[in-house]
Amino acid sequence: MQAETTEATEQLGARPSRLPWRNESVGAALRRFPFTLTVVGIMLLLGVVTQSLWNPLQDRALFPYVAYGLPSLEAGRVWTPVTGSFFALVPAQYLPVAGGALVLFGWSEWRLGTRKVAIAAIAAQLFGVLGTSLFLVVFRGTGWAWAQELSETLDVGFSAGALGAVAAASATLIPPWRGRVRFVLCLYVTISLLYIGLLWDVEHFLAVMLGLALGPFLLGRKPRFSPARFTRHEWRVIAATFFVVSAVINIVVYLVPSNGPLGATSDDSDATTVLINAVISLAVARGLSRGSRRVWRIAVVLTSLAALAGALLLILELTAADQLNAEGELISSTPQLLVTIALSILQLGVLIVGRSAFRAAPRKARSRELVAGASDRDTAIALLKTHGGTTMSWMGTWPDNHWFIHRDGAGQPDGYVAFQVHRGMAIALGDSVGADAQTRATVLQAFVDDQEIRGLKVCFFSVTQEVADWGRTRGLRDVLVAEEAIIDLEDLAFKGKAWQDVRTALNRAAKDNITYHEGRLADMPRGLLTQVRAISELWVSDKGLPEMGFTLGGVDEALDPDTMVGLAIDGEMTVHGVTSWLPVYGPDGVVHGWTLDVMRRLPDGFRPVTEFLIASACLAFKDSGARFVSLSGAPLAHSGDSTAERAALDRLLDQLGEAMEPLYGFRSLDSFKRKFQPRHQPVYLVFADEAALPRIGLALTSAYLPGATLRDLAKAGLSATKGGSDTAGATH
Numbered sequence: 126m127q128a129e130t131t132e133a134t135e136q137l138g139a140r141p142s143r144l145p146w147r148n149e150s151v152g153a154a155l156r157r158f159p160f161t162l163t164v165v166g167i168m169l170l171l172g173v174v175t176q177s178l179w180n181p182l183q184d185r186a187l188f189p190y191v192a193y194g195l196p197s198l199e200a201g202r203v204w205t206p207v208t209g210s211f212f213a214l215v216p217a218q219y220l221p222v223a224g225g226a227l228v229l230f231g232w233s234e235w236r237l238g239t240r241k242v243a244i245a246a247i248a249a250q251l252f253g254v255l256g257t258s259l260f261l262v263v264f265r266g267t268g269w270a271w272a273q274e275l276s277e278t279l280d281v282g283f284s285a286g287a288l289g290a291v292a293a294a295s296a297t298l299i300p301p302w303r304g305r306v307r308f309v310l311c312l313y314v315t316i317s318l319l320y321i322g323l324l325w326d327v328e329h330f331l332a333v334m335l336g337l338a339l340g341p342f343l344l345g346r347k348p349r350f351s352p353a354r355f356t357r358h359e360w361r362v363i364a365a366t367f368f369v370v371s372a373v374i375n376i377v378v379y380l381v382p383s384n385g386p387l388g389a390t391s392d393d394s395d396a397t398t399v400l401i402n403a404v405i406s407l408a409v410a411r412g413l414s415r416g417s418r419r420v421w422r423i424a425v426v427l428t429s430l431a432a433l434a435g436a437l438l439l440i441l442e443l444t445a446a447d448q449l450n451a452e453g454e455l456i457s458s459t460p461q462l463l464v465t466i467a468l469s470i471l472q473l474g475v476l477i478v479g480r481s482a483f484r485a486a487p488r489k490a491r492s493r494e495l496v497a498g499a500s501d502r503d504t505a506i507a508l509l510k511t512h513g514g515t516t517m518s519w520m521g522t523w524p525d526n527h528w529f530i531h532r533d534g535a536g537q538p539d540g541y542v543a544f545q546v547h548r549g550m551a552i553a554l555g556d557s558v559g560a561d562a563q564t565r566a567t568v569l570q571a572f573v574d575d576q577e578i579r580g581l582k583v584c585f586f587s588v589t590q591e592v593a594d595w596g597r598t599r600g601l602r603d604v605l606v607a608e609e610a611i612i613d614l615e616d617l618a619f620k621g622k623a624w625q626d627v628r629t630a631l632n633r634a635a636k637d638n639i640t641y642h643e644g645r646l647a648d649m650p651r652g653l654l655t656q657v658r659a660i661s662e663l664w665v666s667d668k669g670l671p672e673m674g675f676t677l678g679g680v681d682e683a684l685d686p687d688t689m690v691g692l693a694i695d696g697e698m699t700v701h702g703v704t705s706w707l708p709v710y711g712p713d714g715v716v717h718g719w720t721l722d723v724m725r726r727l728p729d730g731f732r733p734v735t736e737f738l739i740a741s742a743c744l745a746f747k748d749s750g751a752r753f754v755s756l757s758g759a760p761l762a763h764s765g766d767s768t769a770e771r772a773a774l775d776r777l778l779d780q781l782g783e784a785m786e787p788l789y790g791f792r793s794l795d796s797f798k799r800k801f802q803p804r805h806q807p808v809y810l811v812f813a814d815e816a817a818l819p820r821i822g823l824a825l826t827s828a829y830l831p832g833a834t835l836r837d838l839a840k841a842g843l844s845a846t847k848g849g850s851d852t853a854g855a856t857h
Contacts, residue, residue: 160243161230164283168211168223181215182281192279194324195258195265206254212281222282233290236297241343242290245336249289252335253328254280260327271322271386278324285325285332288314292336296344299663299728307337308363312370319464320378322385357416357681359662360479364424365410367472372406374464375399413483416681421483425476432469435462481674481831484525501528505541509558510710512540516609516720516755517555517587517808519687519707520676525831526554529575531568540568544576545675550817550824551576553585554676556592560712566595584812584821587676587758596811603811607758610803614747614754619740626800627740630733638696639731641741646683646690646705653692656700657683664725675828676757678705678722689719691742693734702726702734704742709755718753719746739801756798758808 172178175187182188189197193209213222234242257275264272288310295306314330341348355363379399409427412420439462476483505528509518521528521543529542540559544551553572559565569585569592576583585592586606593603619627634640646654661680683690683705693702703726706719719742726734743754812821 158231158234158239160239160246161227161234164211164230164246165223165227168213168219168226168283171211172213172219175212177212177216178219179216182212183214189279192281193254194279195261195276196279198258206251209254209279209281210250210283210286214281218282222284226283226287229287229291233287233294236294237290237343242294245293245339245343246283246286246290248339249293249332249336250283250286253285253289253330253332256331257324257327269386271384274384275322275324275327280324280328282325285328288329289332289336289339292333293340293343295337296340302659310337316370316374316464319385320374321381355479355482355662357479357482357679358658360475360482361414361416364421364472364475364479364483365414367468367475368406368410368413368424371465371468371472372403372410374468375402375406416483418483421476421480425473428469428472428476432466432473435466435469438462439466501530501541502526504528504530504538505543505558508538508541510714512558512560513710513712513714513717514558515556515589516611516707516709516718516757517676518543518558519709519720520678520722521554521558523678523682525674529568529572531559531571540564542568542572544572545828546581547824547827548820549581550820551579551581551583552675552824552828553583554587556588562591565591569595570599582813582817582820584810584817584824586810586825587808588811590807590809592811593807593809601811601813602815603809605807606810607808608805609758609808610756610798610801611806612743612754612756612801612803614743614751617743617747623802626733627736630736631740633733634693634731634737637731639693639701639734639737640695641738641745642692642694643689643742643745645686646680646688647686649690649692652698653694653700657690657692657703660700660703660725660727661723663728673829674831675825677829678707680723683723688722690723691738691745693731693738693741695731699730700727701730702738704735704738706742706746706754709753716751718751718755720755721757735797736800743801756801756803 169178175182182191189200190202191205191208191212193205197205197209213219230242230246233245236242237245261272261276265276292307292310295303295310298306310333314326314333317326318330338348376399379396405427409420409424413424502522502524506522509522514521526543526545529544530538531540531542533539540557542553542557543555544553546552553569557565557568557572559568573583585596596603619631642649642653646657658680682688683703687708689706689708691704691706692700694700703723704721705723707722708716709718709720711717721739724735724738731737739756746754810821812818
């Protein structure tokens with residue numbers, strides 16, 4: 126990962142490790158913002174000298190001599206882009222104008238420094254003011270009433286420069302905060318321009334566009350145009366935001382009709398219709414924020430209908446004869462239609478591209494299942510807690526899975542298999558769960574029979590030796606896909622040369638005031654949860670492929686109340702790293718161990734944070750009576766064997782692992798785990814025969830990368846196939 130600045134926690138935009146005024150005198154803190162204080166000071170000083178603080182400037186003879194705009198420039202008052210920046214139209218505006226400058230310039234100066242923020246602010250202000258005047262010179266003579274009206278308007282204020290400075294300063298942030306700040310800025314200036322369309326709205330739009338382009342150059346680098354990668358949480362937030370914005374727009378247009386660049390807004394809606402539309406949009410937004418699959422389908426339908434209806438209405442608006450005057454010019458147009466179409470298209474794109482983030486079952490559907498009896502997931506969890514399972518079993522309880530529930534002769538559930546279906550392949554995740562080996566074998570066979578009746582092929586991924594042996598007795602093939610790292614806790618003591626790195630991490634943490642906090646993530650303070658999400662989203666955005674799934678969880682899975690989370694937190698409550706641990710139940714219904722799932726760190730934070738987190742968790746779990754912890758098996762990475770000819774799928778998995786190593790570090794992760802001196806247990810893939818290999822390869826890729834496009838999958842498949850033919854017989 127590459128940091129955009131040297132202070133990673135400040136880049137995250139969540140809770141800076143050191144605020145600019147922390148441990149400083151007021152005078153020293155104020156000296157950090159000379160540009161900001163100078164601008165605000167001049168505003169207040171001129172307000173007093175010219176009496177504008179209590180007498181409206183726009184009603185006085187002084188106004189045209191200090192205000193900027195096309196009339197002033199055409200009259201030769203070329204100084205007005207400078208003088209107008211330090212005034213407000215009326216006394217009531219001084220609070221938002223001066224206060225806004227203090228906040229926006231202050232934050233930008235903190236991020237960029239005094240010299241750079243001055244360049245950004247002055248350039249954005251002049252570009253906004255002069256660019257707007259040039260725009261109006263070009264278009265005022267075209268008969269465009271809006272442009273003609275603005276060409277006769279004057280304005281004051283430094284708001285364009287302030288917004289442009291914030292846009293430039295956003296370049297100092299790293300994802301996801303950089304994208305969030307830019308998204309809010311662009312959304313604000315675009316909607317304001319289209320729906321309100323006053324002179325300063327044009328200035329704001331131009332200033333923000335310049336600031337976005339200028340920011341990277343101020344930092345000494347060229348702009349990067351790489352596609353954004355979002356977590357499931359981010360996709361949900363973005364999709365929900367579009368519907369919230371839609372609701373707000375409908376209300377604003379109804380309450381404050383405007384005459385923007387696209388014409389006058391329509392006033393043919395009634396309050397009831399507007400209110401109903403807003404309620405529907407907010408309800409959809411709420412469902413999308415929770416990842417509901419049913420609400421996602423409703424959103425796709427509503428968005429498609431909105432785009433289609435908007436397009437039809439626009440065509441009628443443009444072609445209906447009664448909308449034209451004697452000169453054949455359009456009397457009224459509705460910018461609401463154009464923006465509705467644009468928003469609908471964007472909404473639809475977000476919903477389709479981020480569709481893998483919306484898989485949660487609706488609450489009402491779950492409630493109906495509970496009325497009739499426990500849902501399949503609840504039944505699976507109950508069976509797991511009763512009979513116990515393997516270190517992979519809790520992953521099978523995640524909501525993205527399906528569950529084949531087997532019942533005994535009395536109709537009572539006695540076992541299950543967790544699975545997912547991809548590319549016509551039912552991929553069972555982990556061993557079956559049951560009271561004993563015979564029951565588990567019966568469940569496995571029943572699952573195979575059921576899926577084959579449905580026309581699906583079956584494979585078993587990340588299973589233990591027990592399932593591999595069961596498969597061999599039935600003529601199935603198996604291949605080693607990982608070696609799970611197990612740390613036994615009973616006699617664990619970080620003593621000896623082999624544990625030097627771990628002891629060093631613990632000692633450095635104590636010296637740097639880094640402490641270990643363990644608990645349920647959902648119960649932790651909101652500020653800590655926000656930082657955990659930020660670290661996770663930063664990790665995803667830094668990759669070239671979407672967030673992975675299947676056996677790799679994220680923050681959503683870590684919020685499960687049965688999951689334990691460990692945080693490394695410094696004295697200023699900054700989170701430097703996070704791990705999540707999945708429970709491993711024994712046959713007595715007691716948690717015997719914990720399996721590592723999420724393991725992410727803050728870039729440029731406490732360097733040995735991962736060693737510290739794992740070591741601290743081992744000690745905490747040992748004290749609570751756990752017998753072992755599993756560091757998992759790195760997916761698509763294993764030590765291999767020494768046979769001359771390995772199965773074709775073995776080569777395929779190796780090549781996929783090598784291709785994704787720079788992006789996800791599977792083999793590097795496997796090497797890291799060796800610091801903890803674990804013992805290893807083999808993890809297998811069991812499948813029918815070699816004829817299923819191509820489909821298994823695509824299915825596994827699709828399972829791990831549910832948000833990947835067909836192009837992503839095709840590239841991965843081609844790389845794996847080519848690599849497999851070139852490296853036959855290779856060992857790792």
